[in-house]
Amino acid sequence: MTKLSVNVNKIATLRNSRGGNVPNLLKVATDIEDFGAQGITIHPRPDQRHIRYQDAYDLKEIVRTEYNIEGNPIPEFMDLVLAIKPTQVTLVPDSVETLTSNAGWDTITHQTYLSEMIQEFKLNGIRTSVFIDTDLSLIEAAAKTGADRIELYTEAFATEFGKGNKKAVVPYTKAAILAHELGLGINAGHDLSLDNIAFFKESIPYLAEVSIGHALISESLYLGLENVVNMYLHRLK
Ligand SMILES: CC(=O)[C@@H](O)[C@H](O)COP(=O)(O)O
């Protein structure tokens, strides 16, 4: 079984568009857990355009499943995560102005930097994951940072799968096999959807967790949040 961690950034985006508390982020997160999801993911960005730092603290009080916080380990993010102590921190190398995550770590160039961050998180009992592309040399370098897991950056797979190119999953399968051999756990995320998740799941051995937000919330507009969470859970069995 692969765990489903639902990214609730888009719920915060909708809420912030009117300035009030509709939809209620905490209630939606609680409902998502009640519907069966095994985790809640957030990716606070420095401009707090969707998840606010206060949301991260408030969610800590109510999340009963795995709590995953993603982001670039700038000092403010480090302080936030070390104060909250979520189940997992996922390190993502996005720049301040980026629209959404658009690259994995260069774990060779940034190996020392990542190792230092990861050590600090691990000393605080927080599981660590590194957002990464499928290049095998990057996976090898990720293992040397001391990270517990990698999160495979799946945008390229999702784009190619959408065009009918199923072979696009092959680098992900190879990366997962190598990561497992090196003792790393395997997560995945970005642009996963009801259309591509079953094929991705069946193609990737040892897949521990997927974090899904943009497509899942969009699909819920048509199918309802409870249905959609259950449709993912069925595909991830
Ligand atoms: C790392 C990753 O792929 C997701 O966290 C994604 O970047 C969500 O961020 P936005 O909701 O800001 O697009």
Ligand SMILES: NCC(=O)COP(=O)(O)O
């Ligand atoms: N780590 C990926 C994530 O949390 C959600 O990405 P997306 O489904 O919003 O593209």
